[in-house]
Amino acid sequence: xxxxxxxxxxxxxxxxxxxxxxxxxxxxxxxxxxxxxxxxxxxxxxxxxxxxxxxxxxxxxxxxxxxxxxxxxxxxxxxxxxxxxxxxxxxxxxxxxxxxxxxxxxxxxxx
Amino acid sequence: xxxxxxxxxxxxxxxxxxxxxxxxxxxxxxxxxxxxxxxxxxxxxxxxxxxxxxxxxxxxxxxxxxxxxxxxxxxxxxxxxxxxxxxxxxxxxxxxxxxxxxxxxxxxxxxxxxxxx
Numbered sequence: 001x002x003x004x005x006x007x008x009x010x011x012x013x014x015x016x017x018x019x020x021x022x023x024x025x026x027x028x029x030x031x032x033x034x035x036x037x038x039x040x041x042x043x044x045x046x047x048x049x050x051x052x053x054x055x056x057x058x059x060x061x062x063x064x065x066x067x068x069x070x071x072x073x074x075x076x077x078x079x080x081x082x083x084x085x086x087x088x089x090x091x092x093x094x095x096x097x098x099x100x101x102x103x104x105x106x107x108x109x110x111x
Numbered sequence: 112x113x114x115x116x117x118x119x120x121x122x123x124x125x126x127x128x129x130x131x132x133x134x135x136x137x138x139x140x141x142x143x144x145x146x147x148x149x150x151x152x153x154x155x156x157x158x159x160x161x162x163x164x165x166x167x168x169x170x171x172x173x174x175x176x177x178x179x180x181x182x183x184x185x186x187x188x189x190x191x192x193x194x195x196x197x198x199x200x201x202x203x204x205x206x207x208x209x210x211x212x213x214x215x216x217x218x219x220x221x222x223x224x225x226x227x228x
Contacts, residue, residue: 033217035219040202040222040224041221041222042117042204042219042220042221042222043155043204043206043219044219045217045218045219088154088155094157096143096145096157096160096168097143097160097208098145098157098160098206099145099206099217100157101154101155101156102154103153103154104154106152
C-alpha cells in the first residue's frame with residue numbers, strides 16, 4: 001500500500017502546549033500536504049511542502065520534511081481548543097493524479 | 112481561494128433508493144474531480160476520478176454500476192449511489208483539481224454524510 005502512516009493516532013494536550021504529529025510514507029514524492037478535518041466536515045488544506053524543501057511555516061504551523069527518512073512532521077505551537085480536529089498527511093503519486101492519505105491523527109486540545 | 116460546493120451535507124435514504132451528490136467548483140474550472148469515501152475514524156479512500164467530458168476511472172473494488180459519476184461540465188460533477196444499501200452508509204467527499212496541486216493543494220468539498228436505513 002502507498003498509504004502513509006501518521007502517528008500518534010490520537011493526541012490529547014492542554015491549551016497552550018505544542019502538538020507534534022508525524023507522517024511516514026513509502027514511495028518517493030513530489031510534494032506532501034497536510035490537511036485538517038473537523039468532525040463530519042470536509043478537508044481544509046494547511047500546507048504543501050515540496051520534495052526539495054525541508055521546512056515550511058504558516059502561522060502557528062511548522063512542517064518539516066525529511067525525504068531520506070520518508071517522513072514529515074506537523075507542529076502546531078501554542079495550541080488552542082479550536083485546533084481540535086483530525087490531521088492528515090497526503091502525498092501525490094496516485095495513479096489518477098490523486099492524493100494518497102494517511103490514517104490521520106486525532107488531536108484533542110483541552111481548554 | 113478556490114471553493115468546491117458539495118450538496119447535500121447530510122442525507123438519509125431508504126434501502127433501494129438512489130441518492131445524488133453534487134460537487135460544484137465555484138470559482139475555478141475543475142477539469143478533474145476526485146471522489147473519496149471515508150469510513151468512521153478511517154482515512155480517505157479514492158473511489159473514482161472523473162474528467163470533464165469523459166468516463167470516470169474507478170478504483171479496484173468500486174462498482175461502477177452502483178456509483179455513477181457524471182462530470183458533464185467543468186464546474187459540476189455528480190456521484191449517484193444507486194440502489195443504496197446500509198453498507199453504503201459513509202462519508203463521501205469530492206475534491207476538484209485543475210491538473211496539479213498549487214501551493215494551496217487540492218480543494219475539497221465539505222462532504223456528504225449518507226445514511227441508508
